[in-house]
Each structure stands twice: as C-alpha cells, then as structure tokens.
C-alpha cells in the first residue's frame with residue numbers, strides 16, 4: 001500500500017483532513033477501526049462557524065437534515081439567560097448523518113477509505129490489515145485515547161479536566177430555538193435539537209458512576225420536558241477531557257481532532273476545532289511541511305480552552321455559577337458578548353474592555369483539576 005498521506009481514524013476530524021488534503025491534490029488513504037455509520041457520545045451541536053469551514057470542504061450541512069439553533073441558553077434552578085449568535089445559526093445533526101455527508105464528499109473526491117480496519121503498531125511499524133503501508137505523511141485522527149499519539153511519542157502534555165459524558169436521543173419536538181445547557185446537582189445536561197421531532201440529550205459529570213438519567217433526574221425543568229418522551233437511541237458514554245499537548249507534530253506525523261488535544265464537551269466546540277485543524281493541516285502540507293501546522297494549532301485551541309476553563313469554573317462552584325448567571329440575567333449584553341467571543345465573532349480583549357470588572361469575574365483562570373502526562 002502506498003499513499004501521500006495515511007490517516008488513522010474516520011471520525012469528523014479524520015474525514016475533514018482527508019477531504020482538505022485531497023482537495024489540494026494529495027493521494028489520501030484513510031483507515032478506521034469501525035464501519036459506518038459510526039456513532040459516538042456527542043452533543044451534536046455544530047457551532048455557526050462550522051458552516052463556513054465545511055463549505056470550504058465542499059460539504060453542505062443543509063443536505064444532512066438536522067435542525068438549526070440560533071443561540072444558547074444557560075440555566076440552573078434559580079436563573080436563566082439566553083442569547084442568539086451574532087453571525088447566524090448553528091446546526092444540530094445526528095453524528096451518523098454528519099458522517100454520511102463527510103464520507104460522501106470524501107468518496108466523491110477520490111479518498112481511499114478502509115473501514116473495519118484498525119491501524120496497529122507492531123515492532124515499531126504501523127500495520128493496516130496486517131500489511132505495511134508506505135506513506136509520506138501520517139495523520140493521527142484516532143480520537144481522545146489516540147494510540148497513534150502514544151506510538152509517535154507525542155503524549156507529553158497536561159490534562160486540565162476529565163469528566164464523564166453521555167448522550168441519548170428522545171422523540172420530542174424541540175421546545176425552543178436554542179441549545180440549552182442546564183446545571184444541576186450532579187452535572188450539566190445539554191439539549192440540542194437534531195430534527196423537528198427529535199432532541200439530543202447529553203450530560204457531563206465529574207462524579208464516577210453517575211449516568212445520563214441521574215444528571216437529568218436532578219434537573220426538575222428537564223424532568224418535566226422529557227416526561228413521557230420515548231428514548232430513541234441507546235445511551236452512549238465517553239470521557240470528556242481538556243488536554244493540552246506539548247507538540248502535535250513530530251517528523252512526518254501530525255495529530256488532528258481530539259487526538260491532538262481536546263477541550264471539555266461543555267464548550268460544544270470539538271467538531272468545529274477538528275474542521276479548522278484539518279484545513280490548516282492541508283494548507284501546511286501544501287506549503288511543504290508541518291511547521292505552519294505546529295505553529296498555528298495552539299492558536300486554534302487557545303480561546304476554546306479559555307472558555308472551557310470558565311465553564312468548568314461555573315460547574316465546580318455553584319455560588320460562582322449563580323453569581324455569574326444572575327449578573328448575566330441582569331445585564332443580557334454580558335451573555336450576548338460572551339457568546340460572541342465564544343464563537344469567535346468578537347475578540348476577548350474587546351469584551352473585557354467593554355464590560356470591565358463584570359467580565360473579570362467571569363474570566364478568571366480556572367483551577368487545574370489534574371496535571372501530569374496527558
């Protein structure tokens with residue numbers, strides 16, 4: 001087997017990288033351990049900037065169904081704030097539908113795809129279905145627990161948070177035009193509309209053993225909304241980790257998506273980050289090497305990491321969350337501004353200048369939950 005670029009992993013980041021590289025003329029071979037449709041625990045919210053990046057890849061999100069959402073709600077038992085995105089809606093879409101769109105586009109461009117085919121390391125060499133593969137560049141897009149990352153010697157880094165995540169679907173008409181994040185005693189639940197009669201319910205918790213039903217069950221508002229709604233898919237689980245790596249490239253190996261460092265799921269940014277990284281990687285390789293990708297990768301993750309720290313702070317200290325939600329409820333422009341920063345529409349510095357001390361309370365750096373080798 002020969003190719004210019006070998007990609008391990010056919011999740012959203014691996015497929016986006018395959019498309020971006022193929023668009024620039026590379027001969028791409030992608031292998032995934034599973035067979036489509038590949039599902040995963042995920043809140044399934046695509047932030048508004050995903051439209052732009054996927055359009056650059058030639059993927060039209062509207063062809064995948066789903067449901068648009070025009071902003072976010074943050075709520076706990078005592079306070080609720082909502083705001084719309086400044087640059088148009090995001091879209092909630094089943095992971096399986098998103099994967100179908102990406103696979104169709106990759107195959108239209110001539111990406112070679114091997115499914116049910118894990119990449120395995122043996123005696124220091126990578127094997128695909130028992131065979132050696134000759135490649136110029138190797139891309140690790142094999143997700144949070146990336147084996148390729150370890151194989152390539154790119155594990156060094158810091159883990160800032162680690163929580164448990166879950167997701168299932170329910171047959172019920174979305175009751176509002178926003179993605180809703182509800183904080184409760186056991187964690188957060190996130191509601192994303194994914195169809196006219198279906199919502200995706202995801203939950204994140206720090207507590208071992210807690211499941212989706214426990215988190216939702218501790219949030220009376222959601223218990224009311226979901227009472228009697230049929231669960232249409234089985235519950236899936238995954239860790240959600242905020243991880244920063246020291247490097248994301250070494251020699252002829254590059255990491256993209258969750259394999260290259262991740263942020264807590266509460267930000268709803270994981271998919272959008274993978275698309276941005278894929279585009280940057282393709283530009284970088286077309287320019288002749290991985291240096292521009294290494295240099296630009298940390299910039300892509302900087303703001304989302306900051307937002308993850310803020311949201312995890314709100315999660316860890318209920319008194320702080322209450323204060324922040326009440327401050328934003330009293331001054332709706334504060335939440336609107338924060339959302340504009342979150343989706344990259346406004347620089348953080350302008351938000352801080354405009355809102356002064358109030359912004360400072362929200363943006364103080366988060367405490368590290370755990371540190372050490374990632």
Ligand SMILES: Cc1cc2nc3c(=O)[nH]c(=O)nc-3n(C[C@H](O)[C@H](O)[C@H](O)COP(=O)(O)OP(=O)(O)OC[C@H]3O[C@@H](n4cnc5c(N)ncnc54)[C@H](O)[C@@H]3O)c2cc1C
Nearest residue numbers: 009011012013033043044045119142143165257258270271
């Ligand atoms: C509870 C929860 C809610 C979330 N909500 C959102 C949200 O609303 N919006 C958002 O943008 N993000 C969300 N995320 C984050 C998002 O799911 C991830 O950022 C995204 O899936 C990362 O994509 P990826 O392609 O890097 O990895 P993955 O989607 O994990 O794909 C990795 C692929 O690699 C394959 N693979 C693994 N090992 C091998 C191997 N050895 N050989 C070949 N293939 C291999 C796997 O089969 C898989 O297909 C959420 C995450 C969680 C846990």
